[in-house]
Amino acid sequence: MKPTCPAPDETTRRSAGAARPRRTLADLPGPRGLPVIGNLHELHADRWHLEFERWWRAFGDVFVVRMGRQPILVVAEGELVRDVLQRRPAVFRRTRAIEDVSREADMVGLFSADGEAWRKQRQLINPTLHARNVEGFFPSICEITGRLRELWSRAADERAARDVLGDLMRYSVDVTSTIAFGRDLNTLGGGPDALQEHLQRVFLGLNRRILAPLPYWRYLGLPADRAYDRALLAVKRLIFELVAAARRELEGGADRPARPRTLLELMIVARDGEDPRAHLSDAEVYANVLTMLLAGEDTTANTLAWILYYLASRPDVQARAREEADRVLGGGLIPTLEQSKRLEYTGAVTQETLRLRSAAPLLYLEANHDTVVGDVAVPAGAGVVVLTRATGRKPEYFGDPESFRPERWLGGASPMLPHEPRMALAFGSGPRVCPGRSMALLECAVTVGMVLRSFTVQLADHTAPVRERMAFAMQPEGLRVRFTKRACA
Ligand code: HEM
Structure with missing residues (x-):
């Protein structure tokens, strides 16, 4: 399906249904802040999403914070958030720092590109991730899920609690690298992989630069930045080699694969209609292979870790999900593709986890033009933060919003409770x-199905707090899980 991108005319510049603006950013409530730095000192490196949400509870759905002297509009009202996100790329864009830092790394892919x-x-790229193609990757997902199962079986034998987030990070690295460019890094299976270490350095460096208040690396050569440059060069060389090899193979004669086997190959053959110019250059394929690794790894691993957290801390939820997995999988230990689609309650557990523990609880945007959000005038260039998790925690959209209730996604919650998916x-x-x-x-369904059939899970220590930490994505800090093998496993 092609995205609809309205032109930047007067209609798109205003919020849907908005009349004339009645307020400016200066009229809005918000935390007081200090001279010069504004509220910057209150945004702690790894918990700033919680600070934004605390301000939301104090100041309401539309308020302003100051990053230095710059006022930033913050929006948490559901219709307004959807409206801002809808008016892209014409009226709003992702914050410019993302594109600038990515451009320096020759990595302007789908996430960071604009306009x-x-x-x-x-x-060109959306169709490569359609369910049809994703299902073609199913055997790889299952194989790597089998490896995760073996790791946790050994932990069960040794009665050792696991840092499941670390395991799931390695799991999603292996899945994503296999799917993205056909190289199984097998980080779950053992020692450090040089490519994985380079990738990790690149991703941490990108994150650091995007969040830095000033582009210090253009003037200072800190050791961490030199290491980032070296890692980036190594990753770039390898991926360009893989792109060249895949092109040779795909364009080659009889040995050519019957169909593209990786995202990289799908991107190389992607075409938009008959237009010969509508294809991706090698540089765009490179940028997007890295983008898939970056966008797909931590988000999925953190979501899976939070699902395990809920299963481990809510025996009633675990029992119901296990009963479903036993019924649907019969004697199997890892769901087939068809079975993974029938794990409805597991799907509801995933939806409920995403609602309460979204890996990306807020998004940073910028206004391309003078525009209006609700009744607020927003000048061109102003930052806009949308609190996407807050909308899922509003009682008018989700009744009893702070409670973990998977059944609300199955129509089984009280009819009196609002439910606005x-x-x-x-x-x-x-x-x-x-x-x-x-x-x-799909990764969530297969992994959780495997866990439910093979193990019971418990928190290693019920008294130890599991806290939210914002790294590349929002993750559970301090989560340790104990696995016990089931008789059938
Ligand atoms: C549970 C896992 C995931 C979560 C919670 C998640 C969340 C998000 C969010 C919030 C955005 C921004 C959307 C917006 O601006 O409206 C996004 C964008 C994106 N995600 Fe994911 N994501 C996940 C997994 C993945 C995976 C597995 C891939 C690819 C392999 C991926 C690729 C992307 C890309 C390429 C974009 C940029 C799209 C664009 O700007 O046009 N994500 N994701």
């Missing part, structure tokens, strides 16, 4: 909604 460059990439925005919304959703949900 026309984004539109072209989206049209379109306000659950863990994958974003509008033309830039996450294109990896099907892949992420």
Whole structure:
């Protein structure tokens, strides 16, 4: 499906249904802040999403915070958040720092591109992640899920509690690298992999630079930045070699594969209609292979870790999900593709986890033009933060919003409780909604199905707090899980 990208005319510049603006950013409530730095000192490196949500509870659905002297509009009202996300790329864009830092790394892919460059990439790349293609990757997902099962079986034998987030990070690295460019890094299976270490350095460096208040690396050569440059060069060389090899193979004669086997190959053959110019260059394929690794790994691993957290801390939920897995899988230990689609309650557990523990609880945007959000005038260039998790925690959209109730997704909650699935925005919304959703949900179904059939899970220590930590994505800090083998495993 092609994204709809309205032109930047007067209609798109205003919020849907908005009349004339009645307020400016200066009229809005918000935390007081200090001279010069504004509220910057209150945003702690790994918990700033919680600070934004604390301000939301104090100041309401539309308020302003100050990053230095710059006022930033913060929006948590569901219709307004959806409206802002919908008016992309014409009126709003992702914050410019993402594109600038990615451009320096020659990595302007689907996540960081904007305007026309984004539109072209989206049209060509979106279809590569359609369910049909994702299902073609199913055997790889199952094989690597089997490896995770072996690791946790050994932990069960040794009665050792596991840092499941670390395991799931390695799991999603292996799955994503196999799917993205056909190289199984097998980080679950053992020692450090040089490529994985380079990738990790690149991703941490990108994150550090995007969040830095000033582009210090253009003037200072800190050791961490030199290491980032070296890692980036190594990754770039390898992926360009893989692109060249895949092109040779795909264009080759009789030995050519019957169909593309990886995302990289799908991107190389992607075409938009008959237009010979509508294809991706080697540089765009490179940028997007890295983008898939970056966008797909931590998000999926953190979501799976939070699902295990809920299963381990809610025996009633675990028992119901296990009963479903036993019924649907029969004697099997890892779901087949068809079985993974029938794990409805497990799917509801995943939806409920995403609602309460979204890996991306907020998104940073910028206004391309003078515009209006609700009744607020927003000048061109102003930052806009949308609190996508907050919309899923509003009682008018989800009754009893702080409770973990998977059954609300199955129509089984009290009919008196509001339930507005379109306000659950863990994958974003509008033309830039996450294109990896099907892949992420399939990975979740297979992994959780495997866990339920093979083990019972418990928190290693019920008294130890599990806290939210914002790294590349929002993760559970301090989560340790104990696995016990089931008789059937
Ligand atoms: C549970 C796992 C995941 C979550 C919670 C998640 C969440 C998100 C969110 C919130 C966005 C921004 C959407 C917006 O701006 O409206 C996004 C964008 C994106 N995601 Fe995901 N994601 C997940 C998994 C994946 C996977 C597995 C892939 C690919 C293999 C992927 C690829 C992307 C890409 C390429 C974009 C940029 C799309 C664009 O700007 O047009 N994501 N994701």
